[in-house]
Amino acid sequence: xxxxxxxxxxxxxxxxxxxxxxxxxxxxxxxxxxxxxxxxxxxxxxxxxxxxxxxxxxxxxxxxxxxxxxxxxxxxxxxxxxxxxxxxxxxxxxxxxxxxxxxxxxxxxxxxxxxxxxxxxxxxxxxxxxxxxxxxxxxxxxxxxxxxxxxxxxxxxxxxxxxxxxxxxxxxxxxxxxxxxxxxxxxxxxxxxxxxxxxxxxxxxxxxxxxxxxxxxxxxxxxxxxxxxxxxxxxxxxxxxxxxxxxxxxxxxxxx
Numbered sequence: 286x287x288x289x290x291x292x293x294x295x296x297x298x299x300x301x302x303x304x305x306x307x308x309x310x311x312x313x314x315x316x317x318x319x320x321x322x323x324x325x326x327x328x329x330x331x332x333x334x335x336x337x338x339x340x341x342x343x344x345x346x347x348x349x350x351x352x353x354x355x356x357x358x359x360x361x362x363x364x365x366x367x368x369x370x371x372x373x374x375x376x377x378x379x380x381x382x383x384x385x386x387x388x389x390x391x392x393x394x395x396x397x398x399x400x401x402x403x404x405x406x407x408x409x410x411x412x413x414x415x416x417x418x419x420x421x422x423x424x425x426x427x428x429x430x431x432x433x434x435x436x437x438x439x440x441x442x443x444x445x446x447x448x449x450x451x452x453x454x455x456x457x458x459x460x461x462x463x464x465x466x467x468x469x470x471x472x473x474x475x476x477x478x479x480x481x482x483x484x485x486x487x488x489x490x491x492x493x494x495x496x497x498x499x500x501x502x503x504x505x506x507x508x509x510x511x512x513x514x515x516x517x518x519x520x521x522x523x524x525x526x527x528x529x530x531x532x533x534x535x536x537x538x539x540x541x
Contacts, residue, residue: 341453342444342451342452342453343452344452344453344454344455345378345382345445345447345452345454346378347376347377347378347379348374348375348376348377348378348382348445348452348454349374349375349377350373350374350443350454350455350456351372351373351375351456352370352373352441352457353370353371353373354368354370354371355370355371359462360459360460360461361464362428362461362462363463363464363465363466364428364429364430364431364432364434364463364464364465364466365427365428365429365430365431365466366430366466367425367427368425368426368427368428369423369425370424370426370441370457371421371423371424372387372421372422372441372443372456373419373420373421373422373456374414374419374420374421374422374443374445375414375418375419376414376416376417376418377416377417378416378447379416380447380448381413381414381415381416381447382414382445382446382447383412383413383445383447384409384412384413384414384422384443384444384445385408385409385444385445385446385451386406386407386408386409386443386444387406387409387422387424387441387442387443387444388404388407388442388444389404389439389440389441389442390402390404390439390440391404391428391432391437391438391440391461392437392438392439392440393437394436394437394438394460397438397440401432401437402428402429402432404427404428405426405427407425409422422443424441428463432463433463434463434465435462435463436460436461436462436463437460437461437463438458438459438460438461439457439458439460439461440455440457441455441456441458442454442455442456
């Protein structure tokens with residue numbers, strides 16, 4: 286039982302980070318789902334289809350943004366392959382918002398002045414967020430396949446207009462982990478591998494316990510009871526035929 290308690294406590298420690306990650310991701314997904322409004326035709330266009338300018342604008346008052354990586358709470362980005370994120374926007378202002386584009390860039394984590402890559406911008410033709418409403422917009426990007434695996438900072442902004450005045454809000458400014466596609470492991474895979482190892486350890490402890498119990502039973506079976514004392518059967522065979530053995534045999538008959 287002591288081994289089982291230690292095992293389950295260790296298993297709980299190993300699984301707890303995955304449970305916390307899953308809980309955080311579920312809360313974020315729920316927040317976006319609650320604040321999201323169906324947008325029928327976003328009119329997503331290519332990078333060069335609309336010129337929204339490269340200037341830096343201030344965020345508009347009453348506008349809130351949130352970012353979620355669907356089914357990717359660890360924010361692992363495979364080099365050279367597409368990654369999707371969702372940008373949620375809430376409009377608490379007095380005028381509707383016209384979405385212009387979503388853009389992002391990758392920087393070194395210790396200095397944002399060192400630009401690693403400008404990611405493709407995604408423009409919109411007729412995406413709007415009315416007053417006192419919320420909406421969610423997809424953004425798909427891909428980092429260079431030649432980018433070395435490691436931690437980088439992803440800075441994502443959404444550009445929009447209110448009454449023909451441009452604004453922008455930063456929806457993400459944090460770390461992502463770039464990994465090589467050949468060694469990519471999902472959170473589910475890591476969890477399953479950990480669970481498999483834990484089950485093997487539990488099976489090994491059970492087998493060890495069974496072997497110890499069998500060994501104890503074998504030792505007990507090798508002893509026989511004589512009178513009020515316990516004597517080893519092998520000792521009786523060794524004494525048989527000797528004077529000491531005959532003496533002990535006569536004593537046993539007298540007692541009977």
